[in-house]
């Protein structure tokens with residue numbers, strides 16, 4: 001692990017909806033170049049955690065730091081230009097717009113910056129997902145679920161992020177596509193100093209590519225450690241790797 | 251051509267001309283609703299105020315084209331001020347609250363014009379005089395000006411939304427607001443922009459139609475209602491459908507008033523609205539809400 005300030009630090013984070021508190025004083029850190037997997041049951045608060053980090057939902061207590069800088073309470077549209085990209089649950093592509101437009105909108109926060117860097121990232125994304133390169137003019141709403149997921153990730157990468165948040169990229173995809181997407185995530189982890197938070201219900205697949213992982217349970221960190229330590233933990237085996245979690249095709 | 255065919259064609263041209271104005275007002279409803287979810291009850295007043303501003307500038311000695319363009323500019327900026335002052339501070343309010351707010355804006359604008367200009371109607375002069383004849387079909391030149399202005403406004407809006415970064419961000423915000431925020435698009439700025447666009451198209455409609463319809467302080471009520479009906483034909487979601495809806499409504503009104511009863515003219519819009527709301531809440535030209543969201 002590098003010595004630099006963590007890409008992301010979350011301290012004592014509480015958040016919720018209405019009278020219900022979902023996250024209860026949660027903490028975690030992600031180093032540059034590190035891929036942190038966040039696993040947990042339905043309703044554990046994984047999506048809520050990412051929504052608070054990216055500014056879509058206000059924190060009730062605690063802090064979020066990006067590269068050591070406090071960004072708690074900053075609006076989502078501002079955080080996009082601070083180097084954070086959030087690939088949301090259910091992809092949320094812009095359905096009526098072309099693949100090319102979806103990608104260029106990913107770079108919206110950089111529109112006053114260098115066009116060269118954006119062009120380089122565009123080529124990088126199309127190299128990661130050649131299927132998108134074949135469909136640049138197609139409306140995103142007509143893409144298959146897997147292609148939409150690729151587009152959502154590509155759109156996130158077009159922001160040139162320092163921190164990438166991914167919410168269940170494997171949701172609803174056929175095993176072959178899941179392994180394709182996880183292969184890309186592996187490539188992203190191995191290059192540069194991008195910090196990645198990967199929320200997944202497919203715990204096995206996520207633990208296979210993660211540097212570190214946490215298990216979220218009812219809004220709190222239940223366990224954390226290396227993937228190997230978690231895979232060996234009997235509680236994890238019982239709750240998250242048992243029945244219902246299918247092995248990803250290799 | 252027989253007299254019957256000539257009548258029909260003349261009525262159709264007049265209907266398209268009136269319908270263009272409805273279509274532009276309708277586009278204003280769509281731009282605001284698609285980004286903010288608000289139904290702007292002051293939409294017709296944007297047209298009314300623009301006409302009066304143009305009339306006043308003309309009276310102050312400016313040439314007609316300058317007076318018209320300045321009026322559009324003034325109303326576009328005024329719409330931005332309306333959004334900042336009367337809409338944005340209430341962010342997150344209920345639908346009813348926004349109805350009250352835009353109704354308040356509408357009444358304020360009407361009352362101001364009534365106090366300043368008085369109750370009588372005024373009109374801009376026709377942009378060019380005379381009358382044109384196409385094989386016996388008589389056409390007012392102003393009708394062609396209205397159609398041309400509508401075409402220019404629609405193409406300009408299309409180019410803005412399809413070709414510019416800001417236009418694409420605007421569409422992104424309408425299609426998928428959460429994802430738009432995540433890529434850095436500010437919903438507050440797009441809300442202001444939606445009012446500017448609505449003010450612009452409404453003002454164009456008000457200025458170009460003034461020579462034909464006569465402008466008074468209350469004309470915004472009719473323009474707004476008919477624009478709303480036209481917009482609802484497209485489910486309040488599609489700009490091309492709003493324009494098509496306006497043209498259709500204008501032609502049906504014009505033909506209905508002649509062939510059925512002239513007293514029917516203003517009732518037709520309401521009849522159309524009821525039919526649309528009952529039969530196809532998603533709009534006649536529009537996709538259904540469910541299909542649009544997939």
Ligand SMILES: Nc1ncnc2c1ncn2[C@@H]1O[C@H](COP(=O)(O)OP(=O)(O)OP(=O)(O)O)[C@@H](O)[C@H]1O
Pocket residue numbers: 017020022040041042043044045046047048049201
């Ligand atoms: N908009 C909302 N309003 C009220 N409660 C919500 C809202 N969104 C989520 N919740 C509740 O917050 C809790 C955590 O939800 P969250 O979506 O964060 O879970 P998750 O871990 O992402 O689950 P999943 O694996 O099913 O996606 C759940 O009990 C959920 O019902």
Ligand SMILES: [Mg+2]
Pocket residue numbers: 046047048089167168
């Ligand atoms: Mg979730």
